[in-house]
Amino acid sequence: MGRWEPNARERLARAALDLFGERGYEQTTVAEIARRAGLTERTYFRHYADKREVLFGGSAVLGHVFAKAVAEAPPSAAPIDMVAAGLEAVAAVFPERETSRQRQSVVGSHPELQERELIKLAALSAAVTEALRVRGVPDPGAALAAEAGIAVFKVGYERWIAPGEHRQLADLLSESLTELKAVTAGG
Amino acid sequence: MGRWEPNARERLARAALDLFGERGYEQTTVAEIARRAGLTERTYFRHYADKREVLFGGSAVLGHVFAKAVAEAPPSAAPIDMVAAGLEAVAAVFPERETSRQRQSVVGSHPELQERELIKLAALSAAVTEALRVRGVPDPGAALAAEAGIAVFKVGYERWIAPGEHRQLADLLSESLTELKAVTAGG
Numbered sequence: 001m002g003r004w005e006p007n008a009r010e011r012l013a014r015a016a017l018d019l020f021g022e023r024g025y026e027q028t029t030v031a032e033i034a035r036r037a038g039l040t041e042r043t044y045f046r047h048y049a050d051k052r053e054v055l056f057g058g059s060a061v062l063g064h065v066f067a068k069a070v071a072e073a074p075p076s077a078a079p080i081d082m083v084a085a086g087l088e089a090v091a092a093v094f095p096e097r098e099t100s101r102q103r104q105s106v107v108g109s110h111p112e113l114q115e116r117e118l119i120k121l122a123a124l125s126a127a128v129t130e131a132l133r134v135r136g137v138p139d140p141g142a143a144l145a146a147e148a149g150i151a152v153f154k155v156g157y158e159r160w161i162a163p164g165e166h167r168q169l170a171d172l173l174s175e176s177l178t179e180l181k182a183v184t185a186g187g
Numbered sequence: 188m189g190r191w192e193p194n195a196r197e198r199l200a201r202a203a204l205d206l207f208g209e210r211g212y213e214q215t216t217v218a219e220i221a222r223r224a225g226l227t228e229r230t231y232f233r234h235y236a237d238k239r240e241v242l243f244g245g246s247a248v249l250g251h252v253f254a255k256a257v258a259e260a261p262p263s264a265a266p267i268d269m270v271a272a273g274l275e276a277v278a279a280v281f282p283e284r285e286t287s288r289q290r291q292s293v294v295g296s297h298p299e300l301q302e303r304e305l306i307k308l309a310a311l312s313a314a315v316t317e318a319l320r321v322r323g324v325p326d327p328g329a330a331l332a333a334e335a336g337i338a339v340f341k342v343g344y345e346r347w348i349a350p351g352e353h354r355q356l357a358d359l360l361s362e363s364l365t366e367l368k369a370v371t372a373g374g
Contacts, residue, residue: 078373079370080370080371080372080373081373114306114309115302115305115306118302118305118306118309119301119302119305122301122305140342140346140363140366141366141369141370143338143341143342143345144338144339144342144363144366144367144370145370145371147334147337147338147341147342148335148338148367148370148371150334151330151331151334151335151338152331154330154334155327155330155331155334158330159327176327176331179327179328179331180331180335180371181371181372182328183266183267183328183331183332183335184267184332184335184367184368184371184372185267185368185371185372186265186267186268
């Protein structure tokens with residue numbers, strides 16, 4: 001096989017989720033993930049640094065999408081509206097709910113995966129803070145608005161993947177942002 | 188030596204910070220920390236599960252103090268005022284600024300310590316969420332108010348330990364909370 005594998009990242013991520021679900025996370029090797037995806041182990045490591053990382057391939061994308069939306073918000077937008085634009089953009093590129101649920105059931109039951117999830121969220125928060133600074137939002141407002149956005153994302157995302165939930169991610173994020181505003185206003 | 192060592196936890200934490208500063212974190216062993224504190228390795232492991240944990244001994248205390256303040260806030264308090272009471276209580280029991288700066292310079296330069304820091308903050312957020320629920324704050328408001336409180340804590344704490352900063356932690360937390368309110372209000 002040549003160096004170019006169409007959709008290799010996505011195929012590996014899909015194969016990994018399926019295998020983690022079938023056999024368990026610990027019991028699955030990188031070699032098995034590559035084989036299931038019809039790819040080699042070498043190709044796997046061209047895309048992901050280790051076994052954990054295949055579950056976090058989307059997080060860099062989220063950071064870019066969020067930061068880009070902040071960068072492109074109207075000049076008159078308040079910091080929290082820039083954050084709202086970022087959340088909306090993130091919701092638009094998110095994988096399907098069932099995929100996210102599968103992923104969450106693996107991450108949620110392994111402390112070392114939860115650790116990496118927290119690190120990715122911290123990196124997302126730093127990227128959003130930086131994007132807000134570039135838009136001229138002064139510290140500490142930039143960091144606070146970014147952290148508020150990540151809090152809304154976490155809470156909205158958890159609601160979205162909860163059993164029986166049918167509302168869309170964009171709606172739940174927007175609703176959670178409204179709730180955060182009400183809560184911080186003392187309402 | 189008997190089982191009871193006065194202030195063993197604090198002595199170990201102090202010895203660890205001093206040694207990490209003098210020799211570096213990697214170069215310091217648990218045996219050396221215990222020796223510097225005038226205690227045995229066995230005593231060390233009665234208090235801390237591993238070498239990392241000696242840097243996080245205060246985090247359970249913070250959780251208790253924060254949750255207790257939430258529990259004891261006046262019945263009429265809004266969720267964000269309960270969180271403000273928690274932040275105030277936390278500021279009152281915090282170690283000295285210079286100790287926190289020493290600690291931060293170790294934690295900030297070691298990814299595995301930053302990971303554990305993120306985990307402790309997530310646990311703190313969960314404890315505050317639970318305390319707010321007990322006070323009758325419904326979801327997702329409880330989680331959002333707690334996350335907002337942790338965001339304020341992180342930002343205020345970073346400002347407090349910044350070089351040249353002289354204001355008190357309580358003032359910086361209170362100011363950061365005011366800024367968060369302004370930012371989320373769209374100001």
